[in-house]
Every structure is written in structure tokens, then in C-alpha cells.
Amino acid sequence: MTNYPHATLQEYGYKDYRILQKIYKVLSVVAVILIVLMLYISIIVLAIQSVNSSVSVTNFDSFTLKWYAEMFSVRSLATAIKNTVITSIVATLLATILGTLIAVGIYSYAKKTRQKIMLLNNIPLLNADIVTGVSLMLVFSLLLPIFPYIFGPTTLIMAHLFFTLPYVILSVLPKLKETDPNLMDAALDLGVKPYKALLKVIVPAIMAGIFSGMLLAFTMSVDDFVISYFTTGNGFDNLSIWVYGSIGRRSLTPSVYAFSTLLTLMTLAIMILYQFLMKRGKKHA
């Protein structure tokens, strides 16, 4: 239609890098995929070993699912798994509920105080696992005179609570900040008492934060090794401690790989389900 000449980048003092940019884009995608694969390579190996009929870590015999079936036949592993699951679920639930309430409490403070509290809150997060483990062990040891049997599930759960609470708080707090500041006032104005309003009005608004905090807490708890190592009692092993011991004794059974792979797949399934539900919810809304 129009017969005007096209303006070019060069006229205005710029170089035309468009071809280079396209090449760069393609290379970037390849690089990102490679890096992601890098992160997954160990789980892939675990998955392969979980279906390897040979116990050997060097040879692949044939495909089998027997390790999955036998997961609970090795006594020590079964106990360790049970302990891990119980500890982590209890710790996560406690952390989620308490963490949410604590986050609400922190949010009620003025900005300066809030930042100081958050600084304290960062300590479990940033502290090296080993220092945390040792610290907690020391404190619990000090309590030995009063509670001689404290080491065991109690200390383990308390330790897990210690390092998961900050994650929940960090997940919930930003969501609290995003809520309409007048939400609470509106509820009070309509005659609802504060704690009831908290449950019925605020909690639904920050649900996403609570959920992601819960997820993070569970992740951190299930995988923990060092802190659990120092804060558990004799005989109450969790999975990581069992694995550590087994690696040392060279008695790792492939069933543990089966368990690990299963856990990963289950998490993936939950994530996908969650996504699916979210999409459904949006469609209905």
C-alpha cells in the first residue's frame, strides 16, 4: 500500500544483531534443558536402580518391580520409613498451623519490630545444618536432668519444627501483606469476633501461602539428615540416618531406591493434581 522506504537500525546508530539474537535464543533453550537434566540425573539413576534386578550398582540385569513390592520387608528400612513419615507429617502439620498463627502475630507488629523478628526468624534458615543440629543437641542435653528420656521422637519433632516453622512463616507473611488491609476490619464491622474472623476471612485469603509453606516444610523435613542425626535418640532412625548408616555398612538395598522414586513420583502427582484443581477452580469461578 504505502511505498515508503523502510527505516533501518543502522540509520539510527544501532547494529543489527537480530540473527545473532536468534541463534542465542536457540542455544539458550538447549543450555537450560541440559542444566535441568543435570539436576535430574541423580534421580534418574535412582529410578533405574530401583528397577534393576541386580543388587549391584554397576550392572543392570533386567527390569523388575520386585524391590517395590519388597519395600517393607526389610525391617530396619520399614521402621525408618515409618519414622520418617510420622515425624515429617506431624512436624509439617504442627509447623503449618503454628506457623500461620505466628505469621499473623508477626504481621500485627509495626514494620521495624517486624523486621527485627524476621531477622531472628532467618537464623534457622541460614544456619548451617550442622550448627543447628549441634545447637539443638546441646540445648536438649541440658534438659536431660529434667527429662531423661527426651531424646527420641520428641526431640526429633521439636528439631524439625524448629527448622520448618521459618519456611511456613516466610510463605505466609507475603500473602498476608497482599491481603486487603481492611479485610479484618470489615469482618469485625459485621459483628464477627477476631479469632473467628481470622479463621473465616484471613485464612482463606492466604491459603496459597499456607499451602506452599506446608509443601516447603514437608520437603525440608523429609529430606533432613544432619539435624535429625544429632537430635534423635538411639534406635529412632529416620530414613536419612538409615541411609547414612547403610552406605557406611555397604548394605543398601534397592528397595530404598524404590521408596525414593515412589516418593518423587507421588509428589509429582500431587503437584499435577493441585494444578489441575486450581485450573478447575478458576473455570468455575
Place this chain on the structure above:
Amino acid sequence: MHLVDKKVIIELSHLTKQFDDEIVVNDLNLKIYENEFITLLGPSGCGKTTTLRMIGGFEKANTGDIIINGKIFNELPPYARPINTVFQRYALFPHLNVYENVAFGLKNRNDQYLKTFYQIDPTLEKKVYKDILDRKIDESVVEALKLVKLTGFEQRKINQISGGQAQRVALARAIVNRPQILLLDEPLAALDLKLRQNMQYELKEMQKKLGITFIFVTHDQEEAMTMSDRIVVMKDGLVQQMGTPKHIYNEPVNRYVANFIGESNIIPGVYLKKDLVQFMGVKFECTGYTFDNNEAVDVVIRPEDFDVVPLDQAKLVGQVTNSIFKGVHNELTLNADGIELFVNTYENYEVGDAIGLKVDPYEIHLMKVQKDE
């Protein structure tokens, strides 16, 4: 200003933009002249901001051409266009202070560009011209800040200035680059009334002083009327009417424009013959229109154009149903034979009063009746 002998600086030719299934800009054609203050006016979603962003290079048109200075610019990224933008929420860089924000564009240009920009002797050696450039940039920044009345604010951090000040920093940051064209995307929207009115005046003055083409986007028709040399009224991606504020106000071409700009009464009528129109059962003299005899027309009369006269001299009579005091005038709503009329008067009238109205022939505006309104 005689637009005919001005140079066209931007031409938009058959511009279309579609987002998903929505056509936001629909075959737009527009010529923008050098040194004019032109406003794209319309409600949210009419396509004015999208058009502006296409001119600036932030959106790519689906079809059509954007021609600047006689060259097609569709493919060029924003940094290569001789255009600068004042963004709606200012987009000031939070990690830089006021001075650094304003100097940002110039400081990041390459030497070649700057040498041409400041007309520096190209044979000078690096050390010498670097110094000169630094000084020149500093001078430009100081001058720009002076122009927006923010001298002394150089070291302030972005989170320490008010909305009005931020708006001016954004303006300084744009004009310091001496662009040929300045795009302004509803820049005054976030300011309170008094400040906004001041800035409208200042912007207009600045445009005249700098001699840059200003393309302004707003939904506020008063703002558009105050500042523009020309207004482009848009709706649903189409241009409804284009012209000077006075022209659009006095001769709206359809209901939409008539309603959008100022208040108006739109009454169905019949153009009986030359200079004679009938509406509400009364014949009125009118002037300046040519329609077919007995053609149906829409009659537009602005509330302030009605004259209140004693009942025995009146051509129309109505009863006051509502009266609002607006400071400068009263806004009356009248019921005249079942038709609601809006009349502005300086005197006070009570609800229930009977008022007689008359209107001068040259204040009766006629529009062609449009089927799809």
C-alpha cells in the same frame, strides 16, 4: 495554526492491532503534524493507549504501517526511534536517584551518537571529547530539571519524591534527549485535581517552548480540550472524529462524540427546509447546515446555550425537576413535554419552577442520524 502547510511527521496507515479475539485498533488512519499537540481521547479500551504504544515500538501492529519522517518504522525497536515516552506510572528507576534517572538515556548512548547530538568536532581525541561530553550531559540534565521546576532535586532518591515530582522527573528524563516526538500515556491520571490543572498548563507551555510534537493520551475530555491543538476521539479502535477542540465541541459528528465531549442535549428532529428545523413540535431557525428536506436529524444543544426567557417569549417551556449548584453555574434538569433537557444557568431556580427557553440559531447543531447508535 494552519495545518495545511505543516509537515507531516507521523502517518499511521491502516493500522490494526488484535489481542486474542479482540480487535483493539481497527484500521486506523491518522496524520500527525510537526510541533502539534495532539490528543487521543476516549474511554478505557478504545485503543488509544495501544496506538500510542505501537508508535513507540512497544507493540507490533498486525497490519498497517507506521511512517515517521517518511520512513516505515514498523520493525524498529523503541531504542532506535526518535521518540521518547512519559509512562503512565512514570517507570522511574528505583535504584538510581533523580539526576541519574534523567541522565540515563544520554549516559548510555555511544560516543558517535553523542558527538553528533552535541555537534562536537569529530577530530578531537578521546580524552578531550570525553570531558566535553560529560560536561554537556551535565548541562543538559540541569537544564531539563530547571524546565520542570525541579532544580535542587538531583540527589533525591526515587522513593523520596511525591507523585507530582515523579511525574516531572519522568518528563525531564524524556525531554532531555531532545526527541522529535514525545508520547505521553495518561501521565496526569494519578495526580489530584489542582496539581493536574497546573501540570496541564505547564505541559502546554513546555510544548510550545520546546517545539516538539506531543502525542497525548487521556480519557479526560476537559484535559484534552485544555491542552490540545487537535483531538482524535476514539471508540472501539476507530476514529470517531478528528479536529480542533472548538470544532469538535461545536460540531460533533455523532451522538458518541456529542456525549463524550461536554454535556449536551440530543433531541430528535426534522430538517424541514433550508435554515429551518423542527423539534419538540416547535420550528426553530438554524444556520449552516445542508440536509435533505424533511430529513430526520439529531439536534444538539449544549446546556449553556439555552437562554432563559420569560414564559411569554419562550419557544419551549419546561418544569425544573432537579437543580445542582456547581459553583460557577447551576445545572438544571427540566421536563419539557416529557423530554428531559439539561440547562445551565447563573440564576437559581427551585424544583417545580416553570422555565421558558429560547435558543439562538447558530447554537443549534445538527447531526446526521446514525443507525447503529
Place this chain on the structure above:
Amino acid sequence: MNKEFKVLAKPYIAWLFILAILPIFVMLILSFMFSEGLSFGESYFTFDQFALLGEDSTLSAFGNSMMYATLTTVISLVLGYFVAYNVFKSKFKNKFIVLTIFILPMWSNLLLRTEALGNLMEHNNIMTDLLSQMGIGLSIGIKGSPLAVIIGLVFTYLPFMILPVYTALEKIDYSLEEAALDLGLTNMQKFWKVIFSLSLKGVATGSIMVFLPSMSGFAIPEILGAGNILLIGNVIEQSFRNMDYNFGALLSIVILIFIIGALYVVSKVDKEGETLL
């Protein structure tokens, strides 16, 4: 929020003091004493531990820790920023899925993963076996070497860099990018002068989240280094295992100094802890 909810946070503050602050003092005291584990019966005040600090083995462990942690952090920064930036720029509708992809490996037990990596680094392993069954011959034998440990550290802690950087990038107002382009900056300039500068918060947090565990962990160096590489974490673990609480406490205090440094940086850069996740 209502002022009356403040009480909800108070117990937590006390909890943090008891479990986080109190141990620091206990460790400080332990560092200056000799004691049989925690029984203070036969204890006496001494500076012996400090002498141990100066020993070659301790110092080299420290040096190693610093070196490995720094290398890991730098590599993670380059790779992690690259990945985070590309995800950020992509027009993925669902960033949640993307984030899940990075968190998923963390759900597998760290020790198992490291063990698996360790196996891969042996000359004969399950992958080479599979590959040779398919007719490809390949083998890498780096287990026990510094490279192995670094690779292990990077593979493990890379997500800790990706997530904070990504969070910081997402927070940048898009109109700032447009403004930079409008003012004449090319895409490359825009990245360095605007995007990178504004994402430094994430870079700082991410670096801390990678540096600290790399410096103080002991599982990865132990498994992948096959006992050849000793980092400070290993020394601490050994001390406590051998009931030498005093030396262990002293070393822990040293690590704490780093952590306090990190806390300080975080408090300056990310006050509300937005990128710490």
C-alpha cells in the same frame, strides 16, 4: 491486622531465643573449657582448643571449605542466573510448574542422590552398563576428586540460586524495561543496567543460600570425596562423634561468625525475606 494478634508471635520469639540464641552461649562457654561431653564434673577453663584451631589439618579444612564454597557459588550463580533469567523471559503461562521442576529433585533424599551421583562417577556404573548394552562405550572416573565434590555441590544447590533470583526478577516492573528501551538502550544494555541491578537482591540471597551449606555440609564431601577431601563440616562431625564437644563447639562458633555475616547481608538487602524462599 488486629493488634490483639501480637500475642501469637510472642511464644515464637521465646522459642527462637531458647533454641537459637541460647545454644550460641553454651557453645561459647564450651569453647573455653575442657569437659567430658556435657558433664561439667571434671571440667576446667582452657585455651587448648584454640591451639587446635591453628593446626594444619584444621586450617586446610577451613581453606578447602572456603574454596569449594566460593567456587560452587560462582558456578551456581552463572548457571543459576542464566536459567532463572530464561524462565523469567519465557512466556510460560504457568510458572508454578516451572518452579516445581526445580524443587522436585530436592524431594529425593540427599544422601541417596549423592550416592547415585557418586556411582556415576565411578568407572563402572549402571549408566555405563546400560550404555554399553546399547553399544556405546563411555566411562568417567572422577570419584574422590575435587571435581567430583564441586559437581556434587553445584548439582545439589543450584535450585537454591535459581529460585531467589527468579523471585527477584519477577518483581521488576515491566514498564522499567520499556522505559530503558525507550531511552535508547539496547537489550544488552537494558539487561545490565536495569534488570541485573534490580535483581541483585535475589543474587545476594541466592549466593548466601548456596555458599553456607556448601561451606558447612559434610555429607557430600564425604560421599563424593571418598574420604579424601575434608571440609570443616567433616571436622565438626568427627569432633562431636569423638565426644570432643569443646573443639566441635569452637569450630561451630567460627561457622556462626559466617552465618551472622550472612544474616547481616540479608538484613540489608532483603528486609522482609521475600527472596529467601
